[in-house]
Amino acid sequence: MARTILWFAYFWLFQLCSTIVLFVYFLLGLLGWKQSQAKLLHRVTRTWARQMIAAAGGKVEVSGLENLPAHGGVLFISNHQGAFDIPLLIGYLPGVKGFVSKKENFRLPIISTWMKLLGCIVIDRGDLRQSAGAIARGIRDLKTGRSLVIFPEGTRSKSGNLQRFKEGSFKLATRSEAPIVPLTIDGSYRLLESNRGRIRPGVIRLTIHRPLSAAEYSVAKADLAERVQAIVGSALP
Numbered sequence: 001m002a003r004t005i006l007w008f009a010y011f012w013l014f015q016l017c018s019t020i021v022l023f024v025y026f027l028l029g030l031l032g033w034k035q036s037q038a039k040l041l042h043r044v045t046r047t048w049a050r051q052m053i054a055a056a057g058g059k060v061e062v063s064g065l066e067n068l069p070a071h072g073g074v075l076f077i078s079n080h081q082g083a084f085d086i087p088l089l090i091g092y093l094p095g096v097k098g099f100v101s102k103k104e105n106f107r108l109p110i111i112s113t114w115m116k117l118l119g120c121i122v123i124d125r126g127d128l129r130q131s132a133g134a135i136a137r138g139i140r141d142l143k144t145g146r147s148l149v150i151f152p153e154g155t156r157s158k159s160g161n162l163q164r165f166k167e168g169s170f171k172l173a174t175r176s177e178a179p180i181v182p183l184t185i186d187g188s189y190r191l192l193e194s195n196r197g198r199i200r201p202g203v204i205r206l207t208i209h210r211p212l213s214a215a216e217y218s219v220a221k222a223d224l225a226e227r228v229q230a231i232v233g234s235a236l237p
Contacts, residue, residue: 004199007055014048015110022113041117042096049091053084056191057201062092064208068181073142074211075173078183079162079232080151082193085185088204089149090118093183097147100138100172119146135171142176149183152225158193160186162236165229174224177214182228183207184235207235 021044028037053060068074076097078089086099098119106112106122121138124130138148152169153162173180183206190202209231217224 001198003057004197007052007199010055011052014051018044018048018110018114022110025117038096045090045096045114045118049087052087053091053191053204056084056199058084058188058191059201059203060088060092061203061205062208063206064210065094067208067210068094069179069211071145073145073176073178074147074181075142075176075178076147076149076181076183077165077169077173077228077232078149078151079185079236080153080156081160081185081187082156082158082189082191084188084191084204085151085156088185088188088206089183092206093208095147097149098141100134100148100150100169119148121148135175138172139176142172142178148172152228156189156193158189160189160236162229162233165225165232167225170224170228173214173217177218179214180212180217180228182209182212182231184209184232186236205235209235 021040025037025040028034028040074097076089076093078085089097089099096118098121099115100121100123101115103122103124106115106120119141121134121141123134142148150169150172152165154166154169155163157163172178186205186207187202188204190200191204192199212228217227
């Protein structure tokens with residue numbers, strides 16, 4: 001219990017301190033120093049993410065970094081085991097990337113500002129028009145070279161079990177023709193979800209699979225969700 005209390009205290013303390021960094025970030029923008037802005041955003045969010053996992057006692061093992069494309073927008077498609085998945089991918093995948101996320105996550109103070117700066121896409125599941133607009137924005141972002149992460153299971157499994165990938169999640173790839181990089185997360189749920197809300201140490205393994213180019217997946221769009229799900233599942237025990 002002590003680790004859990006300390007972790008949440010540290011989490012919100014970091015958020016409060018980050019307001020100073022936000023001031024610096026927006027000041028850099030006013031001065032026109034866009035490159036410095038981007039470097040600051042990447043450095044701060046990566047530091048936050050890694051420290052959140054370290055504070056929980058998490059140890060991260062990453063394999064397949066050599067599979068990452070050198071340039072252009074990438075759609076990362078990952079399974080979703082727990083709340084630590086987002087810090088994991090922010091902290092251990094190189095570069096800045098946004099997440100396709102439900103609107104409830106944008107209600108958190110301070111955090112929502114950082115999510116917007118990262119280029120996260122908000123999805124309102126109860127509003128079809130808003131969801132369509134969000135998908136259109138995501139397609140534009142991918143075409144302009146931004147990278148996005150999507151969890152096609154739609155929600156956390158809170159276990160090591162892989163849930164069915166929803167076909168609609170793949171519209172971002174098929175309509176933008178961005179490369180798909182499948183990711184497998186193994187063990188993140190053990191830090192929180194499997195402990196009745198208490199934080200405990202554990203090992204998280206992140207596997208980065210070989211990318212699928214538009215030329216590869218465009219010939220078999222009908223079974224794309226099943227194909228990527230099989231790839232992701234291949235690295236689970």
